[in-house]
Amino acid sequence: MDSFAPTKDDRFSFGLWTVGNPGRDPFGEAVRPVQDPNHLVRKLAECGAWGVNLHDNDLVPFGASASERDRIVGEFKATLEDSGMVVPMATTNLFSHPIFKDGGFTSNDPKVRAFGLQKTMDAIDLGVELGAKIYVFWGGREGTEADACRDPQEAMKRYRDGMNYLCSYVKDQGYDLKFALEAKPNEPRCDMYLATTGHMLHFIETLDHSEMVGVNPEVAHETMAGLSFTHGVAQAMEAGKLFHIDLNAQRIGRYDQDLRFGSEDLKQAFLLVRLLEGTSGSTPYDGPRHFDAHAYRTEDMDGVWEFAVGCMRTYNILRARARAFDADPEVRALTATITDDTLDPLLAAGYSSDNAAALRAVSIDVDATAARGLGYEIS
Numbered sequence: 085m086d087s088f089a090p091t092k093d094d095r096f097s098f099g100l101w102t103v104g105n106p107g108r109d110p111f112g113e114a115v116r117p118v119q120d121p122n123h124l125v126r127k128l129a130e131c132g133a134w135g136v137n138l139h140d141n142d143l144v145p146f147g148a149s150a151s152e153r154d155r156i157v158g159e160f161k162a163t164l165e166d167s168g169m170v171v172p173m174a175t176t177n178l179f180s181h182p183i184f185k186d187g188g189f190t191s192n193d194p195k196v197r198a199f200g201l202q203k204t205m206d207a208i209d210l211g212v213e214l215g216a217k218i219y220v221f222w223g224g225r226e227g228t229e230a231d232a233c234r235d236p237q238e239a240m241k242r243y244r245d246g247m248n249y250l251c252s253y254v255k256d257q258g259y260d261l262k263f264a265l266e267a268k269p270n271e272p273r274c275d276m277y278l279a280t281t282g283h284m285l286h287f288i289e290t291l292d293h294s295e296m297v298g299v300n301p302e303v304a305h306e307t308m309a310g311l312s313f314t315h316g317v318a319q320a321m322e323a324g325k326l327f328h329i330d331l332n333a334q335r336i337g338r339y340d341q342d343l344r345f346g347s348e349d350l351k352q353a354f355l356l357v358r359l360l361e362g363t364s365g366s367t368p369y370d371g372p373r374h375f376d377a378h379a380y381r382t383e384d385m386d387g388v389w390e391f392a393v394g395c396m397r398t399y400n401i402l403r404a405r406a407r408a409f410d411a412d413p414e415v416r417a418l419t420a421t422i423t424d425d426t427l428d429p430l431l432a433a434g435y436s437s438d439n440a441a442a443l444r445a446v447s448i449d450v451d452a453t454a455a456r457g458l459g460y461e462i463s
């Protein structure tokens with residue numbers, strides 16, 4: 085019995101575009117055949133996954149007729165039912181079709197912006213029909229190469245108008261759906277707007293219905309920018325804005341590698357799982373554990389399923405390690421809160437002129453405090 089084998093209780097999900105990725109890259113053709121979405125769902129269920137996520141066109145081809153759409157969706161719903169799988173998240177492909185070559189919501193052309201909204205409203209209807217509660221926005225083409233083509237301030241306004249429009253659409257339909265915005269610094273554009281989770285967190289606060297909008301941070305994207313993913317996720321959690329997460333692996337300073345979770349920078353992966361699981365005592369993340377990763381291009385479909393199980397097992401192994409770490413008496417002693425009977429109440433009371441006078445009157449032994457070793461180096 086493999087105690088790290090994934091189960092539905094772990095709430096692991098994969099995008100259809102992840103395990104279905106045929107391995108095409110800018111330099112080479114597909115190395116694996118295109119997969120039927122229904123087959124992918126059944127295989128994911130066998131592997132121990134709980135959910136499957138999709139872009140509109142991962143399931144319904146671009147330009148499909150209404151009757152074709154309904155037939156495809158009907159068959160997919162039957163497959164979900166049979167395999168006991170759910171669709172926790174859905175999203176729109178606003179990057180593949182040439183019409184989006186210079187952006188969807190931020191394009192200079194009102195026809196493109198209008199088409200982006202039309203396509204997204206249809207895709208929201210599809211996601212809700214399949215049971216999705218979270219709707220992701222990754223602005224794959226929202227950015228520039230020729231940066232003088234538009235005032236980046238105007239781009240922010242258009243992005244905001246698009247989000248406000250779609251929030252109102254969801255409310256008007258009475259859908260139980262939240263939005264999660266996914267940042268990326270570059271690729272496929274030279275520079276993308278709203279480049280990091282931090283940018284997103286501020287942007288969200290400028291929206292009309294900010295309460296229904298959070299973030300979908302991705303390991304690879306913050307790491308591309310050389311940032312601490314764990315810190316970005318922690319800030320989102322503390323703000324109550326971690327609605328979804330894209331787990332994978334990445335080396336700093338490269339193209340978006342979307343590698344198997346835990347296959348690079350194990351320490352960051354460990355710290356991330358520790359944070360999400362709240363093993364140090366903080367409030368855990370309660371959303372889906374979603375993998376937005378691709379199997380190496382060296383693999384056939386057997387390798388893809390090994391990769392999928394590997395993502396989930398790695399998470400479960402790291403969760404066990406995080407629990408053990410935070411239960412370790414040595415770790416507990418090192419991370420225990422330092423208490424001070426005089427200073428704690430004074431700091432907690434916040435500012436008033438009396439409190440400030442009392443605080444200033446406390447004599448702190450600066451040299452002794454600075455000289456104390458913290459003991460983080462353990463051999």
Ligand code: GCO
Binds near residue numbers: 330340376
């Ligand atoms: C990428 C992105 C995408 C999005 C997906 C869902 O860099 O390719 O991470 O995979 O996550 O489009 O919005």
Ligand code: MN
Binds near residue numbers: 376
């Ligand atoms: Mn990515």
Ligand code: MN
Binds near residue numbers: 222266302330376
């Ligand atoms: Mn992603």
